[in-house]
Amino acid sequence: MMRFLKKNFPLLVVGITFTWSAVTILTARRQPVPPGTEIVIRLAHWQLEAGVREAFDHMAKEYRRLHPHVQIVQTAIPEGAYSQWVTTQLIGGNAPDILEIGNGGGIPYNVMLGYFSRYFLSLTSQVNQPNPYNAGTELADVPWNQTYKDSMRNSYVDELQEYMVVPLAQFGVRIFYNKDLLRKLTGRDTPPKTFSEFMAACETIKQHTDPRGQQYIPVAASAYHLAMWDGFLCEPLTFPAVRRADFNRDGGVGNDELFVAMRTGRLDFDYPPFRARFQILRRLTEQFQSGFTGLGRDEAVFMFAQQRAVFITTGTWDANSLDEQARGTFELGVMDFPIPAPDDPDFGEFVEGRVYERPSANFNFGITRTSAHPEVALDFLRFLGSQAGNDELNRIIGWIPAIRGTSLPPLLASFAPNLEGIYGAMQFQLGGETIIKAQQLFALFNVGLINYDQFIAEYAPFYLDRGVREFAELIRNRQRSVALDDQFLAGFRARAMAAPPAAAENLWVKYRQLTASRLLFRDLGNARLQRTLDAGPAPDAPAPYDFPPDVIARVRAKLEASH
Amino acid sequence: MKWLLVWLAGLAFLAGSVTATEDDSPAALVRAGWDNYRLGEFNSAILLFERAAELNDPAALYALATAWNLRRPREDRVKATALYRQAIALAPQSDWAAWSLLALARMNATLPPGKEPPLAERLAGYQAVVERFSRHPAGQEAFLFQQATRLTAPGTTSAEAEAVLAQLHLFLRDRPTTSYQSATWCLVAYACEMLGRKQELLAAVIAESETTEVDVDNPRVDLSWRYWRIATVAQFEVGDFTVARTYYRKLIAEYPTEQRVFLAKQQLQRMDKLEEQLRRELPPR
Numbered sequence: 001m002m003r004f005l006k007k008n009f010p011l012l013v014v015g016i017t018f019t020w021s022a023v024t025i026l027t028a029r030r031q032p033v034p035p036g037t038e039i040v041i042r043l044a045h046w047q048l049e050a051g052v053r054e055a056f057d058h059m060a061k062e063y064r065r066l067h068p069h070v071q072i073v074q075t076a077i078p079e080g081a082y083s084q085w086v087t088t089q090l091i092g093g094n095a096p097d098i099l100e101i102g103n104g105g106g107i108p109y110n111v112m113l114g115y116f117s118r119y120f121l122s123l124t125s126q127v128n129q130p131n132p133y134n135a136g137t138e139l140a141d142v143p144w145n146q147t148y149k150d151s152m153r154n155s156y157v158d159e160l161q162e163y164m165v166v167p168l169a170q171f172g173v174r175i176f177y178n179k180d181l182l183r184k185l186t187g188r189d190t191p192p193k194t195f196s197e198f199m200a201a202c203e204t205i206k207q208h209t210d211p212r213g214q215q216y217i218p219v220a221a222s223a224y225h226l227a228m229w230d231g232f233l234c235e236p237l238t239f240p241a242v243r244r245a246d247f248n249r250d251g252g253v254g255n256d257e258l259f260v261a262m263r264t265g266r267l268d269f270d271y272p273p274f275r276a277r278f279q280i281l282r283r284l285t286e287q288f289q290s291g292f293t294g295l296g297r298d299e300a301v302f303m304f305a306q307q308r309a310v311f312i313t314t315g316t317w318d319a320n321s322l323d324e325q326a327r328g329t330f331e332l333g334v335m336d337f338p339i340p341a342p343d344d345p346d347f348g349e350f351v352e353g354r355v356y357e358r359p360s361a362n363f364n365f366g367i368t369r370t371s372a373h374p375e376v377a378l379d380f381l382r383f384l385g386s387q388a389g390n391d392e393l394n395r396i397i398g399w400i401p402a403i404r405g406t407s408l409p410p411l412l413a414s415f416a417p418n419l420e421g422i423y424g425a426m427q428f429q430l431g432g433e434t435i436i437k438a439q440q441l442f443a444l445f446n447v448g449l450i451n452y453d454q455f456i457a458e459y460a461p462f463y464l465d466r467g468v469r470e471f472a473e474l475i476r477n478r479q480r481s482v483a484l485d486d487q488f489l490a491g492f493r494a495r496a497m498a499a500p501p502a503a504a505e506n507l508w509v510k511y512r513q514l515t516a517s518r519l520l521f522r523d524l525g526n527a528r529l530q531r532t533l534d535a536g537p538a539p540d541a542p543a544p545y546d547f548p549p550d551v552i553a554r555v556r557a558k559l560e561a562s563h
Numbered sequence: 564m565k566w567l568l569v570w571l572a573g574l575a576f577l578a579g580s581v582t583a584t585e586d587d588s589p590a591a592l593v594r595a596g597w598d599n600y601r602l603g604e605f606n607s608a609i610l611l612f613e614r615a616a617e618l619n620d621p622a623a624l625y626a627l628a629t630a631w632n633l634r635r636p637r638e639d640r641v642k643a644t645a646l647y648r649q650a651i652a653l654a655p656q657s658d659w660a661a662w663s664l665l666a667l668a669r670m671n672a673t674l675p676p677g678k679e680p681p682l683a684e685r686l687a688g689y690q691a692v693v694e695r696f697s698r699h700p701a702g703q704e705a706f707l708f709q710q711a712t713r714l715t716a717p718g719t720t721s722a723e724a725e726a727v728l729a730q731l732h733l734f735l736r737d738r739p740t741t742s743y744q745s746a747t748w749c750l751v752a753y754a755c756e757m758l759g760r761k762q763e764l765l766a767a768v769i770a771e772s773e774t775t776e777v778d779v780d781n782p783r784v785d786l787s788w789r790y791w792r793i794a795t796v797a798q799f800e801v802g803d804f805t806v807a808r809t810y811y812r813k814l815i816a817e818y819p820t821e822q823r824v825f826l827a828k829q830q831l832q833r834m835d836k837l838e839e840q841l842r843r844e845l846p847p848r
Contacts, residue, residue, distance in 0.1 A: 117602050124780055150820075151782045161781070242826070249795045250788070251823040352829070359820050419820045420828075476676040486669060487633035491601040494626065497658065498594060508742070509776045513784065515704065516746040520711050524753050527715035545799065545830075547837060554802035556841045563845055 038069040039373050041380055042096035043365070044089075045074070046082040046105055051320040055396035062392070063383050070376055083107045090119045090368070097371035098381065101165060102154075102364040113159050120366040121374055122162040127152060133386030138405060144385065147403050150359045159488060161510050166381045167361035168393060170400040172415040173228050173315045175338075176322055179331040181310050185216060191335035195233075195280070195347065198338035202287040205310050220309035221288040222295040226446065228313045232337045234281045235424030237350040238273045242425045243545040247532060248525050255427035256474055259467050260529050262428075265539035269456040273350045274426055278445065278452040280340070280347055285446055293446055301325075313337075316415055320398035323411060334414045356421040361402035428463065431470035437462050471533070475526050485518040589620035596626055605634035616646075624650035625659040625666075632670060640670060661701035664692045668705060672712065682716050703743050706734060710750055714757065721758060728754040744774040761800040768793050769806075787818040794827070804834045 005012065033040060043056065053076055060072035075096065077085045083106035089095035101112065101120075127145040134140050134147060145152035145163065149170065155163045175191075182188050182201070185208045192198040202218035209215050221229070245253045245261035253261075261267040269275075285292070289303065304312040305325040314322070319334075326332040339354065340347035365384075367377045383389045391406040398409050408416060429435040441459050444450045450458075492514065496507035542548055547555075586592075596611035608630050615623030628646030631639045647663040654660055668688030671680055679685070689709035696702035710727050713719065731751045735744065748771035755764035772789035794810035797803040811827040818824065 114603060128780065145782060153782045156780075156782050158783070163780075249792070249799075251791060251826055353825055356822055356825060358822060420825045422825065423822065479673075479676050482673045483633060483635060486673065487635065490629045490633055490666075491597060493662070494597045494629075495601070498597070506778065506780065509778050510781070512742055512746070512776065513778055513781075516749070520704075520707055520746055521749060523711065523715040527717075527719075528756075530717070545795075547799065547802075551799060551802035552837070552841070555804060555837065556844075558802075559838060559841050560845060563842075563848060 033071045033073075034064075036068055037071040039376050040071045040073055041098065041371075041373065041377050043072060043074045043098040043380075044077060044086075044096040045100035045365075046077055046079040047100070047317075047363070048076055048078060049317055049321050049397075050324050051397040052076070055393050058396055059384060059389065059393050062389075063380055066383075067376075067379075070380075072380060079106065086115075090115060093370050095119065095368045095370055097373065097377040098365050098367055100364065101366050102362060113157065116157055116160060116164045116366070119369055120164055121369055121371075122160070122164060123155075123166065123367070123378070124163045126378060127155070127163045127166070131382050131386050133383050133389060137387050139387055139403075144382070147385075147387065148361055149402060149404055150361045152361065154360055154362065155364065161492070161514075165364035165366045166385050167364045167402050168384055168390060169316075169363040169397070170359065170361050170402050170417070171316045171363075172357065172400060172412075172417055173232060173313060174414050175311055175313045175335045176304070176319075177311045177333045177335060178304070178307060178309075178326070179333040181216070181307055181330065182333075185310065191333060192338050193336075194341040194344065195338045196341065196344055199283060199287075201310075206287075210308060214308065217289040217303065217309040218287040218311060219284075219289075220300040220304040220312040221285075221292040222297055222300040223293050224297040225300055225313055226285070226293070228315075229284055230277075230281060231424065232313070232355055233284065233339065234277045235426060236339075236355045236422045237276045237280060237347060238424050238426040239352060239422035240273045240350060240425075241267065241271065244271075244543045245425070246544050247529060249544050252423070253425040253427070255430055256471060256526075256529055258425070258427055259430055259463075259471050260533050263464055263467065263471075263533060264535070264541070265537040266541060266543065269428075269460050275452060276347050276350045277424075277426060278455065282445070282448070282452070285448070293443060305329075316399050316412060319411055319415075323398065332411070334411060336414055352422050354418045354421040356423045357417040357419070359417050359419065363399070363402075428459075430463075430467050431473055433466045434463055434470055437466075475530070478522065478526060482519065482522070485522075489515055489518065587614075589615040589618050589623050593620070593623050593626050596623075596630075600626070600630055605630055605637075609634075619653060621650045621654040621657055621659040624653065625663050628663065629666065632666060644670070658699070658701075661692070661696040661699045664695060665701040665705050668692055669708070672708070682712070685712055698738075700742070703734075703738070703741060707743060707746055707750065714750065714753055719757070724754050724757045728758070742776065745771050745776065748774060761796075765793070765796050765801045765803065765806065768796050785818060785821075787814050787821045787823065790814040790817075791823050791827070794830070798830060798834065804838070807834065 045052070045056075047053075053074065056072070056074045060074070063072060064070060086095070086099060086101070086105065086107065089099075099120075101107070101115070107115070128143050130141055131139070131144040131147060134142070139147045145155070148167065152163060152167065155165045155167055157164045177191055182191065182205075186201045186204045188201060192201045205216050205218045241253055241258070241261075242251065244267055245257050247257050247260065258267070262269075267274075289295075289300075289309065292300070300309075300312060301314075301318070301322070303309050305322070307330060312322075323332055337355065340351050342348045342351065344351070365381060367374050367381070371377050384393055385403065387403050387405050390401045390403040394401040394406070395409055398411060400408060400412055400415055429438045437459060441450065441455050445452070445455050489511065492507075492511055496504055496511050499507050592611045592615035596608045596615065599605075599608035599611060609627065612623050612627035612630055616627050624646050628643045628650060631646065632643035644667065647667050650663045651660040668685075668691065671688045672685040674680065686709055689705040689712070692705035693702050693709065696705075710731055713723060713727050716723075728751065731747055731754065735741075735747055735751075741747070748767050752764055752767035752771060755761075755767055768789070772786060772793060775786065775789065778784045790810045790813050794807045794814065797805075797810065798807035808831060811831050814821065814827050815824050
């Protein structure tokens, strides 16, 4: 017997594992369903945050109240394994009816496009019709996509020219703080509103020690959190650069435009808004715990939950989890980023407004082609994406509803997106070498090993020199992708040519627009920038948003005429 | 034996991956082939197109040529060229001939950086389509590609830009109802910008906006960018603050969550301030 076991051990292990897997799968598939169930709709997602599974369970029950023959079964898969799991399910032809898909699932965009084409149903015609679950509300006759705060912009897949997913929530980033600790250490009942108030509070916090004698940390942070602080508080100070370097006047500054502005002397790293970004970042990181760049997201959250720090920044996705950790221990508060006040002596002149946040719905779900009841799957998504349904779903999870006319959970009142304001304009990396160099120096800057002058001294000459090659490569890379656009458009054209007359007209409109934007106009902006670069240094050239003398003369003449 | 099994398994997999079609007509095979092409299944697409092409169907020849031309990786430009020519020879006045000729021009014009043929050769490729199919969408596309290439070529002179501008106006005059009006006006605007013809530039960006075709399904296609462009050209190139204000206000009213709303409001204030300052400088009446 022992000899047999010894000889066949590997085979036995494989056999036992296989049997265990088969039994597990079969058991999972044959979950008991309530009597009267005729249709089972399976839904899978990767959201293990507090509240999500409870919310889906609750909504499934509510849906069953309306449709007693339908049972909704959810499966939550850890984010790290989600892409592999989804891939095997889709390829195996046994994917759930409804799948969460989108950023965060670990599936690269180009792979996701393939999945959309092969394994998911297009939802274009459905989202262009009213959602029946909005009956009796002001959205009753509004096409479903228009009931979304972002008009479902993110659900539309350009490459397919179809709506493929239904979003169910919006996300935002703010600062969470420990109300009790803030009050105890600083005497403040309200959170700091301006940057100087915030810094004063942080300095006061640092002067206190906890019961174990350890100094309190004002801000719990990690490399993950740094990007949020930079994006919402520091980089927006560079907004004035838009008026100096937005050569194509599209309202933003691309990394190519910034390089041309720098290379031709129109801008440099000494530009006060650029310097301000780094100065405010330094002041901020001085309030983080030491060694924060080496820590992960969870370690910072742990420090906050342990009441060793007063502030932490994160998004709505963590709101409920933080709230649960704080419950019974301390009161959790949410505040906006403390942007410098207009009279701030160091940064006030660079803050022209609040920070702009583009409304964007996510938490996307698609319907798989293998679904035996796609119409029921769609109906459930309509239920979740209705005004009342979405409100309820997000109330339980603690996220921001994606539908117009819904309410925000009390904890998230400060998360209402700011729809008007400033944004960053300092993308100073072009390609391989400049990216690596900038990252190395930025890391040194963030841990206080170099200051901004040292950063400039090392980075500026490197950027201006290597940038020439990388700028050319950037342009060439854009040209290299022409073949892929030609490939896509040939397929799209064939679709338009084969379509019945009623559908063909709109397909041809799409085709012409895509051809113009992707192919015809592709080189216009590049050529404009190249001409500016080739013209050489022009530090005193009028900026794109300056009034040239001839324009001023014309305006004056008009005023004189009407005087 | 083992290799034979692997080979058979591979063959079976390949056969299984080809989308089955019960209808063996060339049209059905081509349709199924395009479905595979759009999924990136080029091997399957080629097998289907080849079956249809055996019946000397020009649509199949064009499709097969396109698959060999544009598949990545393992494209075969030589094979694609021969097939395009075959499609043209088989039905010289057909849609397939028109799109095949444009594809041949594009093949030559879009070679990877460093391998591009001389400018004249690229322009000549497009010219061949324009001359043969001047009223066909492929011919009109070829014309616009040709003019865009001339405008963006390194070292383009003012004289060249003037010549392109004249050609574009001629194109618009001869085809007042073309579906490519908006795209043509965009190129007119670009040429005017290069030549510093500011008033014409403003007229062109307005015409471009007014002739834009609206894709009703696409939530990302909006006119906010066009409003913004007209307003900034009016403000900073022409000094026509009336037009600038009109379009900034349209942008703010129609696209209130658009990123440029903040900038638009700033520009409205700047124009007010400038006018106020200039008014103060005027001599008393």
